[in-house]
Structure formats: structure tokens, C-alpha cells
Amino acid sequence: MIYFLGGGNMAAAIVSGLCAINRSDEIFVANRGQEKREALAARFGIQTGETLPLITQNDVLVLAVKPQDMRAACADIRDNGALVVSVAAGLSVDTLSGYLGGTQRIIRVMPNTPAQIGQGISGLFAADGVSDSDKIFVQEMMNSCGTTIWLDDEVKMHAITAVSGSGSAYVFYLLNALQEAAKMQGFDTKTARQLSLETFAGAVALAAQSGEDFVVLQDKVTSKGGTTFAALETFAQHHLAQYLAQGVQAAATRSIELSQQFESK
Numbered sequence: 001m002i003y004f005l006g007g008g009n010m011a012a013a014i015v016s017g018l019c020a021i022n023r024s025d026e027i028f029v030a031n032r033g034q035e036k037r038e039a040l041a042a043r044f045g046i047q048t049g050e051t052l053p054l055i056t057q058n059d060v061l062v063l064a065v066k067p068q069d070m071r072a073a074c075a076d077i078r079d080n081g082a083l084v085v086s087v088a089a090g091l092s093v094d095t096l097s098g099y100l101g102g103t104q105r106i107i108r109v110m111p112n113t114p115a116q117i118g119q120g121i122s123g124l125f126a127a128d129g130v131s132d133s134d135k136i137f138v139q140e141m142m143n144s145c146g147t148t149i150w151l152d153d154e155v156k157m158h159a160i161t162a163v164s165g166s167g168s169a170y171v172f173y174l175l176n177a178l179q180e181a182a183k184m185q186g187f188d189t190k191t192a193r194q195l196s197l198e199t200f201a202g203a204v205a206l207a208a209q210s211g212e213d214f215v216v217l218q219d220k221v222t223s224k225g226g227t228t229f230a231a232l233e234t235f236a237q238h239h240l241a242q243y244l245a246q247g248v249q250a251a252a253t254r255s256i257e258l259s260q261q262f263e264s265k
Contacts (some may be wrong), residue, residue, distance in 0.1 A: 002141075003052055003082075005073060006064035007031035007040050010087050013115040014062065017144030019044050020118070028053070057081030060137070067091050067262060074099040083134050085141075087111055089161055090258040093127040093154060104129030107138045110157055110165045111146070120146030123160030125153075158259070162251035170247070175200060 002018065004011045007029045015027055027046040031037050037048040055061055055078070063086040065073045070088055077100060084106045086096055093106050100106075104127045111122040122142045126135055135150075142148045151157060175196050182192035207217055222228045235241070 001055075002027050002060045002062065003055060004029040004062045004064055005052060005077070006066075007033075007036045007048070008064060009113070009116065010111055011062065011064035012040065012043075013111070013113075013120065013145050014064075014087075014141065015040070015044055015046065017115070017118060017146075018141060019046070021140075021144050052077065054078075055080055055082045059083070060085060060141075062086075063088055063096070067258070070096075071099050079103050079105075081105065083107070083130070083137070085109055085138055089165065090255055091262055092259055093125075095259075095262050097127075105134065106130065107134065108154070108157060109138070109142060110160045111142065112164050112166075113168050115142075115145040118145050121164050122146060122148050123151050123157060123164065124148055125151045125157055158252045158255040161255045162248045166248075166251045170244070171200070 002023070004015065004027070011029065015029065018024070018027060024045050027044070029037065029040050029046060029048045030050065030052045031040070031048065032050060034050075037050070040046060041048045052061075057080055059082040061077075061079055061082045061084050063070065063074070063084065065088065067088045067090050070091055074096075079100050081103070082105070084096065084100060084103060085108075086106065087109045088096075089110065091108075093104070093108060096106055096108075097103055106127045107130055108125045109122050110124075111120050114120045115122070120142075124135075124138060124142065126138075139148050139150075149160070151160065178196040178199070179189075179192045182195050183189060187195065203217075207214060210217065218232070222232060
């Protein structure tokens with residue numbers, strides 16, 4: 001069985017992916033809120049309950065509660081050797097192991113919100129106590145709602161959090177900025193939204209299909225002295241790329257700070 005502790009958006013995204021590969025009969029979600037439990041059961045046809053039943057070493061336990069609530073949520077759990085998968089940001093293997101009585105059969109996952117539509121990307125890191133078969137299972141589980149990248153150093157979880165975990169918010173920020181710019185050019189909100197969405201979607205699809213370097217694709221759109229050149233020059237003058245990099249670094253730094261806070265408790 002695959003047991004979920006917590007039934008929030010990310011848990012629902014993973015459950016959706018698992019159901020898409022016909023594993024709904026193996027899923028149990030424990031969540032304190034009755035309304036959430038009933039909604040998940042109705043949507044996916046899965047088992048739910050207020051608390052977890054007895055877990056064995058043949059099961060998988062997915063920890064999907066907020067990091068700040070994890071210690072309390074794990075207080076009464078006996079994993080009994082089960083594979084533990086955590087999607088909580090900032091909680092290291094050592095911290096999770098401490099919450100769970102010392103187990104080292106832990107895999108950390110940093111997904112992102114496009115997993116909700118099967119287009120997420122997740123960074124994975126396995127503790128030393130994890131077998132190859134455990135890794136294969138978790139990779140297949142996360143591939144059901146997107147793609148995966150294995151990390152060879154747990155420290156890199158901070159970077160994956162900053163780049164892809166938080167990255168969809170950066171895209172939404174830029175989408176909103178382009179939409180607002182379109183409105184300033186006289187378009188109504190509906191048209192501005194459509195122009196922004198379709199421009200991003202088309203550019204991403206072209207980049208993915210062509211396989212060319214992003215800078216090469218940019219140059220193909222840019223004629224020296226032309227309209228695109230004028231816009232890119234303005235971006236360069238205002239150091240847009242550098243500020244984006246600084247933002248990613250700020251996210252990584254904050255991830256480290258939060259991890260240290262949890263370790264000190």
C-alpha cells in the first residue's frame with residue numbers, strides 16, 4: 001500500500017498520477033479534515049481515514065504535511081521499516097529520521113505545482129538506507145505526474161527548490177508582467193492574458209522541440225536595431241537576468257535557513 005500523511009495539493013497531484021497508471025486500489029490518504037477526505041475519495045475512488053492504519057515494511061509512506069507540522073504529525077507514527085517519501089521542503093534526511101525514530105529508508109522529493117496537471121519536475125535524493133528497487137519505485141511514482149532528476153548530494157535540494165520548486169512562481173510573475181505590459185499597450189485583460197499565455201506556451205514548446213540553446217533561439221528572433229533588439233537592450237540595461245539569478249539565490253539561501261531552523265528544534 002501507498003499511504004499518504006496529508007491530503008493537500010501536492011498529495012492530490014501525486015495521487016492523481018498514480019490513479020492514471022491504475023494504482024488507485026493501493027492508495028490510502030490520512031487527513032484530519034473530513035471534507036478533504038470525502039473530496040479525495042469521491043474524486044479518485046481511494047481509501048481515506050483520519051489517521052494512518054498499521055504500516056509494514058512492504059508499504060510506502062508519503063509525508064505530505066507542512067514542514068512546520070511534520071514533527072507533531074510524525075509523533076505517533078511507527079513506520080516499521082516502510083519506505084518513507086517526503087515532499088516537505090527544508091526537512092533533511094537526518095531531521096526526518098529523528099522524527100521517525102531513526103529510520104534511514106528515506107527519499108526526499110522536491111516537486112513543483114505543474115505536477116497537478118502531470119507536467120511537474122521533481123528533484124529526488126535518496127538516503128544511504130535506500131535500495132535500488134526503492135529508488136525505481138519512487139521514480140515511477142513521480143514520473144506519473146511529470147519528470148524526475150536524481151541528485152547525488154542532499155545539499156543540492158536547496159538549489160532544486162530555488163530553481164524548479166519555486167520556479168513556476170517566477171514564470172507566473174513574468175506572465176503577469178507581460179500581461180500588464182500588454183494592457184498598457186491598449187489590450188483588454190482577456191486579450192492581454194491570451195497573448196501572454198500563448199506566447200509563453202509557444203516559446204516553451206519551440207525550445208523543447210528544437211533542442212537548440214536558448215540564446216540561439218533568442219538570436220533567431222532578434223535583428224540588430226529591430227524591435228526585439230530594442231526590448232532586449234532595455235532588459236540588459238536594467239540587469240533583468242542578474243536580478244533573476246539573485247532571486248534564485250535568495251530562494252536557495254532561504255531554503256538553507258529554514259532547514260537549519262528545523263534541525264535546531
